[in-house]
């Protein structure tokens with residue numbers, strides 16, 4: 018090549034590199050040209066881990082609705098009889114239930130189990146939001162009225178998820194107005210800033226559905242102390258006002274006159290303690306004082322800089338580029354419609370993927386409550402399903418992206434919470450089944466409700482504990498942190514194993530089965546629902562592996578292995594499906610949203626295309642029969658299933674369905690899944706699990722490591738011919754970057770935190786690589802054999 022041509026080539030390369038860098042630097046945004054009218058479908062979520070807030074952007078009056086994860090009605094203080102749902106001595110009915118099941122008297126077994134083996138719940142009292150199971154609560158709304166004259170022009174409302182900052186801008190008359198919103202985790206505050214080009218009057222009021230115990234305004238700080246009506250849980254919310262105007266407080270309303278700038282630095286704390294059995298005692302007033310004192314010297318700019326550093330440290334670990342974004346120039350709600358109508362827009366897909374990571378960073382951080390069904394966003398005192406922790410898919414799905422999308426720290430609240438429920442869970446195991454170990458069932462609240470739910474068909478699911486324990490193991494599998502494994506994870510996993518070692522029972526043919534069992538939410542009471550067996554296999558396998566890593570408990574591990582290997586093997590039925598039950602009774606027209614018997618395929622690892630191809634094939638038959646519709650989370654689960662089955666196009670189809678524009682707010686239990694204009698996933702109604710499950714699903718399409726082998730681009734769809742992903746994590750604490758072109762892997766870069774050998778696989782190419790701690794290794798596709 019002559020010099021000129023070489024130069025030209027270099028310039029072109031540089032240009033395309035710069036282009037790429039610029040394209041990556043352009044922030045990911047959800048944006049709209051009108052204010053939100055509706056909380057669930059249009060308002061935009063911000064948070065600082067503890068607090069979830071929604072802003073609307075109405076120029077006349079901003080509404081900032083907020084909640085804090087530990088604000089929970091119910092529990093012992095709502096009803097002294099509350100006993101974590103436990104019915105003492107319920108286990109005495111277990112032999113009879115088993116006997117009836119063995120005799121084929123299913124209806125009688127159901128009747129008895131429904132009467133005696135369901136949790137104790139005490140009904141709603143007058144003027145209270147719920148039964149003593151309780152419900153997560155909204156704290157209330159801050160309303161900020163801004164004076165202005167003239168019609169509104171140039172309205173813009175956005176959520177920039179690259180920076181985790183919400184913005185509203187508009188003009189009225191000759192004035193320009195802006196609002197900036199963000200959550201700051203390190204300082205535990207939310208920050209809301211309002212500006213106007215001319216001095217305006219700002220009127221601020223806090224409205225709460227809870228009892229007002231005290232309210233005060235001193236100097237530049239407003240404080241509201243309240244309590245819940247049913248359980249007298251106390252909380253206090255407070256905000257500091259930084260303004261160039263003149264504040265005055267009268268009758269609960271703060272008026273600031275002559276202001277061009279008003280910033281509210283806001284926090285809330287409750288008296289909740291994540292500690293069995295009292296769950297109370299946090300010195301919330303002191304906690305708030307400490308937060309406000311620490312924030313005292315921090316201006317808006319300083320809090321923003323602190324937040325940016327904290328957020329970018331997590332968010333920027335992963336970047337995804339799926340080609341040229343097409344439709345950034347139209348508002349997100351229209352963009353979503355155009356995309357679903359067939360317009361290619363990989364930029365929207367990147368946005369949706371990263372939105373899950375944004376939502377996770379905003380709602381689950383070390384020291385906070387874990388995400389519940391709606392994450393940390395709840396505007397109600399009586400939210401759907403109590404906005405609780407459902408363990409038969411939902412709370413686990415919420416955390417699926419944590420490790421693989423490099424947000425391992427965000428997993429910790431679930432792990433801490435799991436630790437806190439072992440003690441009540443042991444009581445439940447003892448009283449319902451007379452076993453060792455611990456359990457939780459379908460519905461779990463903030464007050465140790467570990468018993469089965471109060472109706473057998475949806476409420477009976479003791480497998481919840483072992484499934485939660487999978488997260489404890491995965492945190493180790495991804496981080497390799499042996500101290501954590503020894504001190505935190507292993508003892509809890511071992512106890513979860515003990516339950517299954519005692520509960521599984523001989524079927525008379527030498528197999529161990531789960532009885533009674535209930536495949537989540539359908540099919541009736543049974544002996545040997547496949548999901549139970551898969552979950553038992555999973556916890557026993559992980560515990561055996563953990564004992565080996567730690568060099569401990571050899572005898573116990575041997576017993577666990579003997580039991581695991583006697584569990585009734587996975588059954589393939591008459592239409593070649595993976596059986597959901599021990600009996601070959603699956604209905605090939607069943608479209609139920611739960612696809613529980615495929616747990617072994619995802620999030621489990623018992624079934625894989627490479628190691629158990631026959632079962633994988635049967636899983637595929639079952640999944641095809643279930644179809645491609647469902648609730649939001651069900652669609653998201655199917656993205657993950659098809660990714661594990663390495664069918665990228667099908668996974669992509671399902672991912673697209675998750676983004677289907679919907680507006681339905683009622684409850685649809687079968688096929689209403691999609692996303693609202695604010696891209697929050699619709700069950701419907703809103704549940705955050707669908708967002709999180711989809712983010713995890715996209716990661717699964719690009720990288721898998723559940724079998725111990727790092728699989729590169731295992732399910733790349735045709736829709737993403739060219740792209741790159743950086744910063745995903747594989748088990749073994751390896752960070753993986755991949756680039757691909759024309760649907761084929763170009764390069765992979767592996768960065769391991771330990772010196773180790775790893776096997777990587779791309780298609781049929783399997784390569785062993787030696788990784789040196791801290792040294793990135795890049796391989797080209799042609800280097801793989």
Ligand code: FUC
Nearest residue numbers: 390402407411538648700
């Ligand atoms: C499970 C699911 C429902 C819903 C609820 C919160 O019971 O079967 O679809 O997601 O959790």
